[in-house]
Amino acid sequence: MTVTEDADGFIELDRVEKVFDVRKKTGFLKRERRQVRAVDSISFRVARGEMVGYIGPNGAGKSTTIKMLTGILTPSGGRLRVAGIDPSRERTRLAHRIGVVFGQRTTLWWDLPLIDSYRLMHRMYRIPDARYRANLDRCVELLQLADLLDVPVRQLSLGQRMRGDIAAALLHDPEVLYLDEPTIGLDVISKARVREFLRDLNAERGTTVLLTTHDLQDIEQLCSRVMVIDHGRLMYDGPLAGLHEAGESERTLVVDLDRELPPIDAPAPARVVRVEGPRQWLAFPAAQSAAPLVARIAAEYPLVDLSVREPDIEAVIARMYEERAIT
Amino acid sequence: MGTGRLYAAVAVGGFRRYATYRAATAAGVFTNTVFGLILVYTYLALWDERPQLGGYDQAQAVTYVWLGQALLSTLAIGGGGFETELMERIRTGDVAIDLYRPADLQLWWLAGDLGRALFQLLGRGVLPFAFGALVFDVALPSDPATWGAFLVAVLLGMVVSFGIRYLVALSAFWLLDGTGVAQMAWLLSFFCSGMLLPLNVFPGVLGEIVRALPWSSMLQAPADVLLGQADPLGTFLFQGAWAVALLAAGRLVQSAATRRVVVQGG
């Protein structure tokens, strides 16, 4: 079978399933077998050059999906293609075309200097010398790795290691990059640097990016499209704004006034949800701009300080459930 | 009250910690049994050639092999005790936290290691020994008092083993990388404890020397008590003397090391 790369479906999943046999201890020596559907009939397509967020609570099936897309795990059912390749059958062929970053585990050689890992990748992926040089130089510059190249990986901080891992995943010019929790545990500056780099990569090289995350800000700043998975099922697939609508998610404006006052009289749908001394919390729809609300409060109240808190994914998804239960 | 209970709790913790690794324990039992099987045949060949070698008959030599397999991990003769962890804590500086704990450093680790040793004795020792006793001709006493004396000798052996390894671990205060020292210590204890070959088989002066060293308290002494080759009281005295000497040396080195930590500012 020759493969035509459908521009609409660079990554294609058609009713993909993954069922695990779980054995649970139920007593001394007694074990109970049961099947868990980690991924339950998921279908989606990602076009070349898209940047998609894949989110959901812990154990929702995100990592299992990524593992099937990279060929680590064999699906129990359904059809799955990446760049026209069946990942589980031709794992090593696919490996040349994909880059993978696991947030929690490094793909670098732990005891060796960073540069040694890159040299090994160079030979292992059979990257032409000129291309390797160019890619390495670019990554070193943009990810600010120059001072870290001779440091053994185990001595790098989490943020440094993550940048090192991202560079390692890109040396062979992959057409698609999978990122599993790329900003987990990173400080604010490292997060910003990683996000900026990924944005540029996608814009300049057209690399398709699929990222799983717990951090809604990753999605907001990077992805035009988001998919939500829970209990192995695809709950939502569309733009981020739509997710907020679907989940009726709310942001929170935290206001510090110069003294204790009765709850602020805010224009609906914004409302005060909590008062604690001079500090008040107002909830308002996530899809709405905070500016008019802030302007109004600043004009009418003795404002000292304020901050906006983003909704977290768990809350958004919990609301999606409530919504379904009602309708 | 309090302190006794504290160390008992630490010992229980040490026991529990090793008890959670069930598959690893089962694997260890299997490996000890296979090694016991191989060694039994070589010992039988040796005693076939020289009956009554070292004062043992064949059944006693076979018993000795299975005893060695049963006590190998209990006495951490080839490593596997607390020493690697303590050395790592010294290297990373975490030991400073231990020093601020309202408990004695040496007793703390002793209690934990005794808990570990007790688990290894029950979890890893009993099965290979039982296998050996069922499959081969062994020489076991019928007298419960001898068994009791044997258990006391094993307990003292555990303390002596701890005393040696505590000194080894503390060397990490002065040496950058203590793994070399630890490895040498394991080799030495393999050779001098009787794990390699019963010490009464060692020739001439070499035999006399190894039998006087503290390591002989570990495997040789309990074995001789069980096999009725040694007077229990004299053995206890020998083991006890070494235990006290090693623990005292440990205290001295520990206080020197602690001063060092304080001077360096932790």
Place this chain on the structure above:
Amino acid sequence: MGDIGHVGQTGRVADGLRAYRLIVAMWIKSTMAYRASFVMTTVGNFAATALDFVAILLMFSRVDALGGYTLPEIAFLYGLSGVAFGLADLAIGSMDRLGRRVRDGTLDTLLVRPVPVLAQVAADRFGLRRLGRVAQGALVLGYALATLDIDWTPQKVLLMPVMLLSGAAIFCAVFVAGAAFQFVAQDASEVQNAFTYGGTTLLQYPPTVFGKELVRGVTFVLPLAFVNWLPASYILGRPYPLDLPQWVAFTPPLVAVACCALAGLAWRAGLKTYRSTGS
């Protein structure tokens, strides 16, 4: 996609060997950066291995023969077993870490690279210090060859390198099969020791020492006897405890190939289990 045929298979083997070489070269380079530590650990490795031989020397301080074999004859068996096992240990001795890799999930990072996982696992943490074990075995073998009065023929001379390499391959198969078992039982890496370290210890002593059942087991079931017992019996001109024709002494290469093939199948099955269960 129909290209996963014979060409694909030999291609994979070549790919695997190439990747193995690359990774090993990197570890050697990094070892050489800390030369003093390399020397120390190699000496330690040598000393730890030598302990087994010290035990044999101690035995011979009290007896003149063991199982009817003299000290040089046992040294011959010991040296062959030590070198063969040492070579296997040097080549892929780190494979017993597989269970840990499965447990902490780092095996996944090997599965996304474009080279066979077996090559990556085998080359991981390649320890040049294990030359200490090979050197110790070679030294004892040298002593045996110098003291033994062997009636050398061209066949016997040829059998020496063939036996060592086949023996190393048989032990490699044991390492691979053991690692494959760890896909199923991740905490059971010690089981492997019974067959690797236990195996080499067994072969250090003459077959006449052991019970007939055990000798049958390591001849017909887990064919460790082909590492040294059978070919060495031929070279020393001694009867093998089991009644086998003489040409069996020349079969170690065939046995090695069969063992490696079986171990390869076990590895595949293990990896397949991992890829369908993810644990």
